[in-house]
Amino acid sequence: MIRQIVTLLSLAPLLTFAAPKQLINHPYAAAEPSPSPLDEPQNTGSQGSRMVAENSILRVNSTNQAYDFFQPWLKKSPVSRRGVGVLVQGGCVLVTAELVMNSNFVELEKATTAEKSSATVERVDYDCNLALLRPSDPGFLEGMKPLTLEKSLRVGNEAAVLQLEPNGEIAQTIGQITSISVGAYPLENLGLLQYKFRVPLQQRDSSFTLPAVSDGRLVGLLMRFDARSQSADLISTPVIRHFLDSPAQARFPRMGLSFSALRDPQFRRFIGLTEPGGIYVNEVSPHGSAAEAGIKRGDVLLALDGHAIDQDGNYDDPNFGRVLFSHLTNTVAKLGSEVTFTIFRNGKLIEIPAVMRAPDRSHVVSDVQLADQPPDYIVLGGLVFLELSRPYLQEWGNDWVNAAPKRLVYYDAFQNELPEGRGKIVILAQVLPTPETLGYEDLQNLVVTEVNGKRVQSLSELAEALKKPLKGFQKIEFEEDPKTIFLDAASIEANQKALIERYSLPALQRL
Amino acid sequence: MSLFIICVFLAAGLDAAEIAESLVRIEATSQEPNYKAPWSPGEVSSGVGAGFIVQGDRILTNAHVVSNARFLTVSKEGDPKPYSAKVMYVAHDCDLAMLAVDNAEFFNGTTALELGDIPAIESGVSVYGYPIGGKRLSVTRGIVSRIDFQTYSHSGMDSHLTIQIDAAINPGNSGGPVMQKGKVVGVAFQGYSGDVAQNVGYMIPTPVVRRFLKDVEDGKYDRYVDLALTYHNLSNPAARKALGLPADDAGVMVDSVYGGGPSDGIIHPGDVLLRIEGLRIASDGTIDLDGGSVPLTEVVERKFRGDSAMLDILRVGASRQVKIPLGDAWPFALQSKAYDEKPQFVVFGGLVFQPVDKNFMDAYKPGNLRLDYLFDFFVEDGIYRDRPQLVVLSNILPDSVNAYAKDFLFSVVDEINGQKIHRISDVASAFEKASDYYVIKMLGVGRPLVLERKAVEEARSRILQRYGVTSEHYLKK
Numbered sequence: 006m007i008r009q010i011v012t013l014l015s016l017a018p019l020l021t022f023a024a025p026k027q028l029i030n031h032p033y034a035a036a037e038p039s040p041s042p043l044d045e046p047q048n049t050g051s052q053g054s055r056m057v058a059e060n061s062i063l064r065v066n067s068t069n070q071a072y073d074f075f076q077p078w079l080k081k082s083p084v085s086r087r088g089v090g091v092l093v094q095g096g097c098v099l100v101t102a103e104l105v106m107n108s109n110f111v112e113l114e115k116a117t118t119a120e121k122s123s124a125t126v127e128r129v130d131y132d133c134n135l136a137l138l139r140p141s142d143p144g145f146l147e148g149m150k151p152l153t154l155e156k157s158l159r160v161g162n163e164a165a166v167l168q169l170e171p172n173g174e175i176a177q178t179i180g181q182i183t184s185i186s187v188g189a190y191p192l193e194n195l196g197l198l199q200y201k202f203r204v205p206l207q208q209r210d211s212s213f214t215l216p217a218v219s220d221g222r223l224v225g226l227l228m229r230f231d232a233r234s235q236s237a238d239l240i241s242t243p244v245i246r247h248f249l250d251s252p253a254q255a256r257f258p259r260m261g262l263s264f265s266a267l268r269d270p271q272f273r274r275f276i277g278l279t280e281p282g283g284i285y286v287n288e289v290s291p292h293g294s295a296a297e298a299g300i301k302r303g304d305v306l307l308a309l310d311g312h313a314i315d316q317d318g319n320y321d322d323p324n325f326g327r328v329l330f331s332h333l334t335n336t337v338a339k340l341g342s343e344v345t346f347t348i349f350r351n352g353k354l355i356e357i358p359a360v361m362r363a364p365d366r367s368h369v370v371s372d373v374q375l376a377d378q379p380p381d382y383i384v385l386g387g388l389v390f391l392e393l394s395r396p397y398l399q400e401w402g403n404d405w406v407n408a409a410p411k412r413l414v415y416y417d418a419f420q421n422e423l424p425e426g427r428g429k430i431v432i433l434a435q436v437l438p439t440p441e442t443l444g445y446e447d448l449q450n451l452v453v454t455e456v457n458g459k460r461v462q463s464l465s466e467l468a469e470a471l472k473k474p475l476k477g478f479q480k481i482e483f484e485e486d487p488k489t490i491f492l493d494a495a496s497i498e499a500n501q502k503a504l505i506e507r508y509s510l511p512a513l514q515r516l
Numbered sequence: 517m518s519l520f521i522i523c524v525f526l527a528a529g530l531d532a533a534e535i536a537e538s539l540v541r542i543e544a545t546s547q548e549p550n551y552k553a554p555w556s557p558g559e560v561s562s563g564v565g566a567g568f569i570v571q572g573d574r575i576l577t578n579a580h581v582v583s584n585a586r587f588l589t590v591s592k593e594g595d596p597k598p599y600s601a602k603v604m605y606v607a608h609d610c611d612l613a614m615l616a617v618d619n620a621e622f623f624n625g626t627t628a629l630e631l632g633d634i635p636a637i638e639s640g641v642s643v644y645g646y647p648i649g650g651k652r653l654s655v656t657r658g659i660v661s662r663i664d665f666q667t668y669s670h671s672g673m674d675s676h677l678t679i680q681i682d683a684a685i686n687p688g689n690s691g692g693p694v695m696q697k698g699k700v701v702g703v704a705f706q707g708y709s710g711d712v713a714q715n716v717g718y719m720i721p722t723p724v725v726r727r728f729l730k731d732v733e734d735g736k737y738d739r740y741v742d743l744a745l746t747y748h749n750l751s752n753p754a755a756r757k758a759l760g761l762p763a764d765d766a767g768v769m770v771d772s773v774y775g776g777g778p779s780d781g782i783i784h785p786g787d788v789l790l791r792i793e794g795l796r797i798a799s800d801g802t803i804d805l806d807g808g809s810v811p812l813t814e815v816v817e818r819k820f821r822g823d824s825a826m827l828d829i830l831r832v833g834a835s836r837q838v839k840i841p842l843g844d845a846w847p848f849a850l851q852s853k854a855y856d857e858k859p860q861f862v863v864f865g866g867l868v869f870q871p872v873d874k875n876f877m878d879a880y881k882p883g884n885l886r887l888d889y890l891f892d893f894f895v896e897d898g899i900y901r902d903r904p905q906l907v908v909l910s911n912i913l914p915d916s917v918n919a920y921a922k923d924f925l926f927s928v929v930d931e932i933n934g935q936k937i938h939r940i941s942d943v944a945s946a947f948e949k950a951s952d953y954y955v956i957k958m959l960g961v962g963r964p965l966v967l968e969r970k971a972v973e974e975a976r977s978r979i980l981q982r983y984g985v986t987s988e989h990y991l992k993k
Contacts, residue, residue, distance in 0.1 A: 265963045269920035275953050275966040287962025302962050406885070415889040422960065444751035444799075478758040485896065486771040487748035488785055491758035 060150040062216060064114040064169050065090040065100050065124075065138065071107040074397040075435070077382040077389075078511050083109065088214030089169055090138060091223055093249060094151045097137040101228050101240070102129045102192060104214040105136050106376045113140050117173040120145070131192040131374055132257045134228050134240060135248045154242045155222040157324040158200065160184055164219040166202075166227060166237070168209045180204025180217070180237070187329035188238070191228060192374050195257060198325070198332045200225055200239040206232075213237070247336050258361035260334050261293015262286055262300060267316045276305070277352050282315040283307045284330075291425055292368060294334075298359030300346065307354070308347035309333055334361060370420035370427055371395060381464045383514040385471060385479065386441035386497035387504060390453065392464055393417065393430040410450040412485065428462025433483070437508050441497050445490055452484040465516055535695055536593045536653055538629045540567040540575050541646050542615070542691065543591075543598065546584040551879035552911065554859035554870060555987045560586070566645035566692030567615065568700065571628045575615040576725070577691030578705050579606050580670045582613050583855040590617060592626065593653050605732040608855050609740050611670040611705050611720065612728045631722045632699030635660050635679070643683045643704050643717070645692030658683025658717070665811060666718060669706050672874065673852030674740065676817060677810075678718050685717030694719045723818070731820055738821040743813070744777025744845035745770055747789060750799045759788060760833045765799045766790060767830065768812075775901055777845045782838050784831065791828035792816075816842065847900040850874065851891070861910075862943045862989040864954075865972040866918045866979045867965075868911035869929065871940045880910060884926040886960055903928075905939040909958070909965075913983045917967065917975040924965045927958035941991050 070083045090098035090113070098113060105111055111124045122145040129136040140146060165177040184201040202217065202225075213230040216223060217239055225239030247257065264284040267273060276285075283305040289295045300306075307313070309330050312320040319327040338344055338361045345358045372394045380397075383390045391397060393413055401409040416423075416430055431453040438446045453461050456470035457480050471479060474494035482489050501513060542565045549558045565581030567590065575590060582588060582603050589598035599622045606613040617623070635641060643656045658681045666678035681694065685707040694702040702719030731737055747768040750756055761767055770787045773779050783789075790796070792815050795803040802809045816825055824841045850873045859876070862869045870876055872891055882888075890899055890906050899906075907929045912921050929937045932946035933955055947954065954972070956965040979985065 263962065265923065269966070271917075271953075271968045271971060272920070272963075272966045274968070275955070285963050411889070411892055415885065418885050419889075419960070441754070443753065444749055444755070476758075478754060480758070486746050487769070488771045489769070491752065491755040493754035493757070496754070 060148075061092045061152045062116065062167055062169075062175075063090050063092065063098055064088075064116060064210075065098065065104060065214070066112040066114060067105045067108045068110045069105070069107045070109050071376075072380050074380055074391070074394075074400045077380040077391060078515070086212045086214075087210035088212040089167060089210070089216060090214070091216045091226070092146060092149050092151045093137075093223075095137075096143075096146055097127055097139050098124070098146075099226065099245070099249075100136050100138060101212075101214040101226060102131050102134045102136045102376075103228065104212055105129065105138070106131075106192075108377075111138055113138065113145065116169050116175065119173065128253055129377070130248055130256065131376060132190065132195045133197060133244050133248050134190050134192055135226070135245065152216075152218070152221075152223045154246055155219055155224045156242065158182060158185065158224060158242070159324075160326065162219065162224075164202070164217040164224040166204050166206060166215050166217050168206070168215055170209070176207075176209065178204055178206055180206075182239075183236070185241070185325045185328065187332050190240075192376075194373060195259070195335070196329065196331055197244050197257070198241040198328060198336055199244075200241050202227075202237040202239050203235055204237055205235050206230060206237070208232070243332070243336050247339075251340070255340050256363040257335050258338060258340050259293060259364045260295050260331065260359070260361075261290040261364065262295040263288045264306065264318060266318065267305065276303075276349075278305055278349055280307055280349060280354075282313055283349060284314060284316070284318045288421070290421060292365040294359050294362045297362065298346075298357055300348070300357060300359065301350070303350070305349035306330070306346055307349055310344055368425070370423055370430060371417040379515060381514075381516050383464055383467055383471075383516070384437070384504070384510060385513075386492050386500070387437040387439035388442060388445070388448075388481070388492075389434045389437065390464065390467055391432055391434045393432055393452075397434070412452065413450055416452070428466075429464070431461050431464060431467050433481070437504070439500065439504055439507070441492055441500065448487070448490075453481060454484050455482040456480065468514065468516060534627060534698070535629070535644060535693070537625065538569045538627050539593055539644050539653060539692070540569060540577075540590045541593070541653075542567050542575075542577055542581055542601070543589045544582055544585045545587040546582075547586050548584050549857075549859050549875075551859050551870070551876050554861040554868070554990065555863070555985050558584075564646055564688050565690045566688070566704075568629050568644075568691075568693040569623065569626050570631075570729075573617070573620065573623045573628075574604065575601065575617070576703065577613050577615060578670070578703065579608050579611045579613045579855070580705075581691045582606065582615065583608070583670075588615065590615065590622070592622070605728075605737045606856065607728050607731070607737050607739070608671050609668070609674045609852070610676055610724050610728060611668050612703065612725065614728075614732065629693060629695075629700045630698075631725060632696060632701045634663065634721055634723070635696050635701045637661070637663065639696065641681055641683065641701060642695045643681070643685060643689060643692060643719075644695065645685075645689035645704060647684075647686035647688040649686070654689075656683040656685075658715070661716075663721070663808075671852040673848055676724050676740075677721050677814070679721045681717050681719060682715040683717055684715070685719075689717075700725075727818060739844050741778070741816060741819055741821055741823070741842035742845045742848075743779050743783075743816055743825070743840060743842075744774040745779045745783055746772045747801060749801060750788065756799075759830070761788065761830070766796055767799060768797055768801045772896070774845055774847065774895060775898060776847070778840050778843045782840055783827070783829065786831075788830040789827055790830060790835070793826055794828075845895075847895045850894055850900075850905075853878070858990055858992075860940045860990055860992055862940060862947065862991075863913070863979075863985055864943075864947045864988070865967045865975060866913040866915040866983075867909055867921060867967075868913065869907055869940065869943045870910040872906040872908055872928075876910070880926075882908075882926040887926050887928065890928060890959075903938055907937050907940050907943055909956075913979055913985070915975050915979050915982075917971045917979075921965055924956075924958055924961065927961055929956060930959045931955075931957040944989050944991060 065088050067086045068083050070080045073079045073081045088104045090100040093099045113124050114121045122140040122142040124138040124140045127137045127139040162182050165179050168176045180202050182200050183203050187196045188199050213227045215227045217225045227237050229238040267283050286304045314330050318329050320330050322328050343358050348355050375396050398405045398409040433451045435449045436442050457475050459470040461467045479492040479494050545562045547558045547560050550556045567575040567577030570576050588601040590601045591598045599617050601615045601617045604614045604616045661682050662680040665675045667675045685704050689704045692704045693700045702721050704719050707717040747770050750767050767788045767790045773783050792812050797812050803812050824839050827838050853874050909924050935946045954967045
């Protein structure tokens with residue numbers, strides 16, 4: 006893998022792991038006892054877990070309904086999901102974001118008494134796949150006890166995954182952490198610290214949003230489980246802590262660069278690198294933390310706040326062993342904090358400080374996910390226009406990379422290489438045949454370039470351009486064949502009602 | 517089994533006996549190049565097809581029967597003696613080939629078959645050949661089901677007029693004549709396997725066969741010619757009004773004109789094509805020709821290199837007539853299957869570099885999104901203008917010199933030591949220039965691949981020997 010987009014961040018919180026003094030100030034750490042020796046066996050006795058069940062975990066039922074990107078004015082059939090949430094400080098219940106993605110209705114249920122309260126999604130962050138739920142009934146959680154976070158874990162540690170039986174009994178399954186590494190989280194493909202966990206789970210609810218606990222403390226939240234290999238991916242405690250500590254709208258900071266390993270001795274000699282380790286910067290995305298700091302393609306990152314970076318990009322973490330340096334920049338660091346890179350450039354060692362920023366979404370060409378928001382669209386006389394996004398491509402199914410229209414897949418995959426200021430990609434997704442679209446019935450998934458002589462880089466620009474037909478015609482130009490089509494502007498205007506009725510459209514546009 | 521064949525034989529009557537005298541069984545020993553080991557001559561395989569004798573002591577068959585052939589023998593029904601034959605002309609773009617036999621005695625007692633016309637829909641035809649199921653001549657009968665343009669799967673890119681029949685056509689029928697009233701009305705060439713469609717077989721009709729025979733009259737085969745442009749229909753009333761066209765359902769609008777093609781600079785995108793060679797073009801792109809409605813390209817299909825086509829066009833409201841000197845559209849060649857060609861390559865430091873074409877993609881199935889894009893849109897997005905060949909790092913023969921090159925597999929080579937790579941020969945010339953380091957830049961990859969000359973030289977004979985590489989490069993002249 007040469008291209009590995011990494012998000013990096015700042016370093017001040019590194020001390021969090023090393024200096025217990027700082028931990029005291031930590032709202033979720035305050036109740037924690039001092040860390041026990043790492044090699045001490047973890048206690049996961051049934052006595053402890055029953056207390057946990059009654060006091061800190063709840064069943065969460067969510068009814069989710071995603072939009073249909075093929076018919077963006079419609080929602081798909083509702084899907085019910087159940088998982089187990091954890092009460093954390095602040096009167097909220099922590100679950101995976103996936104559990105409540107596109108939720109219409111969320112319900113909390115006490116394990117033993119089956120008491121229920123509806124809940125609202127207080128915060129959701131698809132980067133780290135976490136959400137906080139708040140019960141509508143303020144007294145609902147009274148008498149329950151928030152769980153604290155386990156701080157440090159090592160490969161080989163055991164923990165219990167908690168599931169709820171229909172009768173409210175807690176079912177706990179012991180598993181073991183088999184590796185700790187930075188890996189892609191499912192919804193945003195952002196690389197964050199995760200635990201691989203081997204555990205023989207049984208399907209009890211319709212999801213694997215389940216807490217893993219050890220010695221009465223939260224170790225992580227399951228987000229993926231593969232029944233065949235009995236292996237689970239856990240959202241790690243540092244990621245959960247970063248989420249809980251961040252202000253409501255803050256996203257995880259990212260470095261905004263891609264790198265490749267520096268294992269090849271011929272290449273090291275070629276660039277004159279004699280220092281050990283280091284990684285080679287392949288690409289720096291515009292407006293990102295790395296770009297703003299002045300990091301350039303061809304720089305060799307040797308160290309980060311004094312932590313040596315090896316030839317594969319890993320540093321030695323006191324708690325987790327060898328993990329990718331991006332853990333320091335996107336999880337340990339907070340938005341706005343500063344990290345310092347030691348960089349080899351043109352034969353010299355230099356220090357470059359970087360302020361950690363969230364990615365600038367205004368430059369995203371094709372969004373990776375668009376949960377919880379209705380997709381925008383415009384229907385013009387039967388032509389359906391959308392902005393290209395990953396969820397649209399994913400409508401082609403699991404094999405969308407091969408099944409979806411190739412040009413659109415390439416635009417999505419290589420959007421970072423498009424000229425800056427490309428804007429969104431407006432596509433003619435399909436045609437609902439009408440008298441106005443005669444001869445255009447088969448057009449689909451074409452990239453729009455200009456409308457009535459105006460460049461179109463978003464749906465709102467399209468809406469603007471459509472207001473000014475040329476000599477009574479709507480002229481639409483595409484990147485591929487047919488390059489140019491015309492429609493009768495007056496006829497479209499006159500037949501809007503007929504179009505709405507013909508295809509039962511709630512509206513001709515949503516912006 | 518043999519009973520069945522005899523019955524059919526008798527039913528076909530006297531006709532069949534005469535036709536049998538003109539039928540040829542072709543045994544081909546071929547060697548298909550191995551794109552994954554391009555220095556290797558390839559595996560030897562053999563196959564059987566049919567052919568028939570035409571005027572001038574020649575044999576007609578399918579191109580795919582004799583593709584990549586190293587040795588050919590032909591034999592006649594009822595004569596056990598095989599005669600050695602050779603390919604005179606092969607047309608991979610319409611799946612036809614003409615063979616000659618060294619020993620003129622072969623043609624003693626044979627009759628040249630005559631070509632007929634396009635048979636009527638629903639009329640009966642007989643298919644002659646040597647399909648699987650036995651060694652001797654087989655005849656099957658069917659009717660003409662459909663006459664239409666179809667892709668010729670031999671090249672995978674070209675489509676020509678094709679006749680669909682419901683007679684069983686199986687492997688070994690290829691190249692055999694399809695007969696009606698004692699004349700050849702087609703050459704059996706492709707079909708569907710039973711799990712896709714039943715009773716669907718295709719033959720090459722005589723206009724295509726005649727074109728081939730005429731093309732080779734001058735001693736060489738020149739391929740089909742093409743306008744190298746795309747167009748779309750003009751059936752939408754608003755589009756017609758906007759372009760100032762009358763409501764007469766005529767004309768198509770030009771979308772793309774491929775650079776370097778015959779229409780480049782003569783026809784512009786946005787032009788409306790009204791007539792070709794005086795024939796009115798309907799708004800769906802068809803013309804009336806020989807009493808049938810066919811795509812306007814059929815006019816060009818019947819032309820030859822050096823011919824021209826007259827087009828009546830409308831440009832920004834003004835009508836004019838243009839003449840297009842016809843030739844082929846070379847960038848498309850990359851996307852059609854190639855035969856009788858040795859794969860080009862360069863081996864350097866155990867890294868194998870090859871130009872990308874359809875054969876390459878079929879052999880490697882790289883599954884690399886960027887390469888897929890460049891290949892799929894090579895023509896449409898005009899990638900060929902900058903890069904007449906896409907050269908990739910196709911394979912690595914593992915050695916300590918290239919131990920870390922794996923990340924670059926299937927990347928497209930952009931530059932070597934500052935020299936732009938437009939074609940595979942550029943790779944060879946760049947590596948010939950002495951330099952301490954060879955810096956290979958790939959498209960879309962930030963980090964270059966670097967080889968030290970010293971290390972490459974040390975590894976050179978070791979790699980060639982270990983992997984049985986008989987030659988370090990093959991470049992077409």
